[in-house]
Amino acid sequence: MSRILEMAQERSPHPGDPALVAPMPLGLDINARSAEIDERQMCRDRLARLRAELARRDYAGALLSDPMNIRYATGSRNMSVWTMHAPGRYVFVATDGPVVLFEFGTTLHLSRDLETVDELRRSMSWFYFMAGPRVREKTVLWAADVIGLMKEHGRSNRRLAVDRCEPWGAQLLIDAGICLFDAQEPLEQARMIKTSEEIKCMQLSMDVCDIAVDRMRRALRPGITENQLWSILHETNIAHNGEWIECRLLCSGERTNPWFQESGSRVINAGDMVGFDTDMVGPFGYLADISRSWICPGRKPTPEQRKLYEIAQEQVLTNIELIKPGLSFRDFSERCWPVPEAYVPNRYMFMIHGAGFVDEYPTVVYTTDWKDWGYDAMFEENMVVCVESFIGEVGAKEGVKLEQQVLITANGAVSMSHSPFVDAIEP
Structure with missing residues (x-):
C-alpha cells in the first residue's frame, strides 16, 4: 500500500475504506x-x-486584460486561470481618473465592495469562443468603450498602456488616434518592490508551502508515484486558501537530468533522486517558489549524488550572500559562484528571478548569456527574488535542483523558507 493511501486511511473516520477519507488537517490557522x-x-x-509608474511615462492610463495585472491594480480576482487564455474581463485605469472594471455580466457582484474600483461595467467578450463569427462586431463595441474612456479621462494625451490585445482590436484604437505602449513595463516595475502587506502575504504563502514540503518529505517512500507525491503540494495549498501551481515540475531518478521533466506516473524507487520546484501560488495570490532535491529512503545517497547536492547548495548559498541593495545585476553576474565547466551546458537558464504574484521581473543571467539577453539594473530593498541552481552533467544519470526565495533587506538577502536546505539530501 502506498504511503499516500496509508496517510488517507489514518485520518479517515472509517479506516480501511479509502472512499471515506477525511480532509488533510490544516497546518496553521x-x-x-x-x-x-x-x-x-x-x-x-x-x-x-x-x-x-504610469505618470512617470506620461501615459493617460492603462488597459489591462492579464488577470495578474487586473488583480494588482484592483484586488479583483475572478477565474484567474481561465482568463489567462480567455480574456473576457479587463480594466481601464486612468492615471488621473477612475478605475473602470469590465466584468462578466453575471459576476459583477464579486467586485462591488472594492475601494479601488470606481465603476463596474459589463465586459464585451470579443474573442472567438464567446463571439464566434461576430468577432468583428463585438470588437467594434469593445473599442468604442475604450475610446470613450480615453476621450473623457485622457490626461490631455492619447498615450495608453496595454498588456494584451488582439491586433484587430489594437488597430481600431490606433485608427482612433490612440498611441499604444507596453503596459508590462510599468506593471513589472510597480510589482517589483513589495509593500509591507505584500511581504506578509508572501511569507504566509511560503509558510503554507513549507508545510506542504514537510508533508511531501514524510510521504516519500519507495512505491509512491511522482504524481501522488506532487498532489500533496496541491492539496495543502488549496486547503490553506491557496490558488494554483504554475508548473508540474517534480521528477525522479533519470528523469531529473536534464531539468524540466514534468511529473508523471513513474514509481519512485529507493535511492532515487527526487527533485521538484514548487511554483506555488498561495494565499492572496502570492508566490512561494522553492526547489528541493531528496533521496528516496531505503538506500543511502551515493557519493555522486552527494557531490551534485553539495555543488548546487554551494551555488545557491554563495549567491544569496552576494545580494545587497545597490548591487547591479552585471556586478552580481561577474562576481557570482562559477559553475564548473562540466555542468555549464545543463545549467539553469538564469541565476535569479523576481517573485510576486508569479515569476516576475527581474531575471539575472550568467555572464556567458549576457550578450544574448542580459540587462542591467540594481537590487533594491523589499524586492523578493529566487536564487536558482541546477547541477547535472550532460549524459549523466541524475541532477540536483535547488532554489531559495529571499527577501532583500537593508542588510542583505534573508531566506523566506524554513524548509530544510543545508545538507538536506536525506532525512
Whole structure:
C-alpha cells in the first residue's frame, strides 16, 4: 500500500475504506493569519504604485486584460486561470481618473465592495469562443468603450498602456488616434518592490508551502508515484486558501537530468533522486517558489549524488550572500559562484528571478548569456527574488535542483523558507 493511501486511511473516520477519507488537517490557522493582513491598504498601495509608474511615462492610463495585472491594480480576482487564455474581463485605469472594471455580466457582484474600483461595467467578450463569427462586431463595441474612456479621462494625451490585445482590436484604437505602449513595463516595475502587506502575504504563502514540503518529505517512500507525491503540494495549498501551481515540475531518478521533466506516473524507487520546484501560488495570490532535491529512503545517497547536492547548495548559498541593495545585476553576474565547466551546458537558464504574484521581473543571467539577453539594473530593498541552481552533467544519470526565495533587506538577502536546505539530501 502506498504511503499516500496509508496517510488517507489514518485520518479517515472509517479506516480501511479509502472512499471515506477525511480532509488533510490544516497546518496553521489560515483565518487568523489572513486577518493580520490589511488587504484594503495593500490594494490601495498597489494602485498608487501603478499610477506612479504610469505618470512617470506620461501615459493617460492603462488597459489591462492579464488577470495578474487586473488583480494588482484592483484586488479583483475572478477565474484567474481561465482568463489567462480567455480574456473576457479587463480594466481601464486612468492615471488621473477612475478605475473602470469590465466584468462578466453575471459576476459583477464579486467586485462591488472594492475601494479601488470606481465603476463596474459589463465586459464585451470579443474573442472567438464567446463571439464566434461576430468577432468583428463585438470588437467594434469593445473599442468604442475604450475610446470613450480615453476621450473623457485622457490626461490631455492619447498615450495608453496595454498588456494584451488582439491586433484587430489594437488597430481600431490606433485608427482612433490612440498611441499604444507596453503596459508590462510599468506593471513589472510597480510589482517589483513589495509593500509591507505584500511581504506578509508572501511569507504566509511560503509558510503554507513549507508545510506542504514537510508533508511531501514524510510521504516519500519507495512505491509512491511522482504524481501522488506532487498532489500533496496541491492539496495543502488549496486547503490553506491557496490558488494554483504554475508548473508540474517534480521528477525522479533519470528523469531529473536534464531539468524540466514534468511529473508523471513513474514509481519512485529507493535511492532515487527526487527533485521538484514548487511554483506555488498561495494565499492572496502570492508566490512561494522553492526547489528541493531528496533521496528516496531505503538506500543511502551515493557519493555522486552527494557531490551534485553539495555543488548546487554551494551555488545557491554563495549567491544569496552576494545580494545587497545597490548591487547591479552585471556586478552580481561577474562576481557570482562559477559553475564548473562540466555542468555549464545543463545549467539553469538564469541565476535569479523576481517573485510576486508569479515569476516576475527581474531575471539575472550568467555572464556567458549576457550578450544574448542580459540587462542591467540594481537590487533594491523589499524586492523578493529566487536564487536558482541546477547541477547535472550532460549524459549523466541524475541532477540536483535547488532554489531559495529571499527577501532583500537593508542588510542583505534573508531566506523566506524554513524548509530544510543545508545538507538536506536525506532525512
